[in-house]
Amino acid sequence: MWAATLETILLLHLFVLLPLQGVGAVTEFDQAATSRSLKQEAGQRHEVHCSRERSRAAWKAIAEYLIPFVDEEQYELPKKCRLNPENDMFRDQEQHKIHVDTNEWRCGFCRKSFRAEKFLDQHFDNRHYNQLNDSQGRCLADLCGALHCDFVIDSKKTKTKCNPAAAARNRHLCESLADSCFPLNKGQSASRLHEFFLRQFCDAHTCAGGKKPFSRGGKKESSVFYLAVCILVVMLLPLFYTVVYLQQREMNKGVQVLKRISKPGLKTKPS
Numbered sequence: 001m002w003a004a005t006l007e008t009i010l011l012l013h014l015f016v017l018l019p020l021q022g023v024g025a026v027t028e029f030d031q032a033a034t035s036r037s038l039k040q041e042a043g044q045r046h047e048v049h050c051s052r053e054r055s056r057a058a059w060k061a062i063a064e065y066l067i068p069f070v071d072e073e074q075y076e077l078p079k080k081c082r083l084n085p086e087n088d089m090f091r092d093q094e095q096h097k098i099h100v101d102t103n104e105w106r107c108g109f110c111r112k113s114f115r116a117e118k119f120l121d122q123h124f125d126n127r128h129y130n131q132l133n134d135s136q137g138r139c140l141a142d143l144c145g146a147l148h149c150d151f152v153i154d155s156k157k158t159k160t161k162c163n164p165a166a167a168a169r170n171r172h173l174c175e176s177l178a179d180s181c182f183p184l185n186k187g188q189s190a191s192r193l194h195e196f197f198l199r200q201f202c203d204a205h206t207c208a209g210g211k212k213p214f215s216r217g218g219k220k221e222s223s224v225f226y227l228a229v230c231i232l233v234v235m236l237l238p239l240f241y242t243v244v245y246l247q248q249r250e251m252n253k254g255v256q257v258l259k260r261i262s263k264p265g266l267k268t269k270p271s
């Protein structure tokens, strides 16, 4: 009897709560924070109500479009700044993902292997949930509105209609992040990054249009640039050696004596 009741409760969890989480993942980003706090108030303490997927998108935005510039300024994000990697509850787990092969993901805690990343995610949820510090302010997905997660996930998908109230809310969240992470009284680097953050992340929160997020570019662009340079160098190297080889051959054809006369520079070389 009790076992049956327990089973019903478990099934209810599976069929009611899991789809709810799925809906949470696709709902408009500006609602993420409110839905989370509502769920918390409902008193389900042992469940983690923070989307791993959207947290990952938020982290991607930070890692690609902010951290390189923060590093450049040699600035250290304050502990209370929610963009600080230490304030991402999934960071530790994400860093324990080992991508061995296209079809092999390994758990860095217990070395178990999985066919796909999503199975490793499930494994983390089931086996290593005790590693999660689910305290207040550690859900990066809650910042998705400010950090343009939807754009990170799919940059081609354009919103059909802009909601001025949502845009204003996201802008406010964005500006509060700028204030807490780059306080204007914390020196020149902080001031420069404050300004940069507003341009890079906050300006696009408007219905006026014409403003794209990440206007200052990101890490990816520079790496593409370096890749292009590397390819160019690799392609030019054979050409360079061919020219050198042909020149050498041309010189060897000439008479030894003539060669010596025509190249007086050789004399300076120690014998």
Ligand SMILES: [Zn+2]
Pocket: 107, 108, 109, 110, 111, 112, 123, 127, 128
């Ligand atoms: Zn494991």
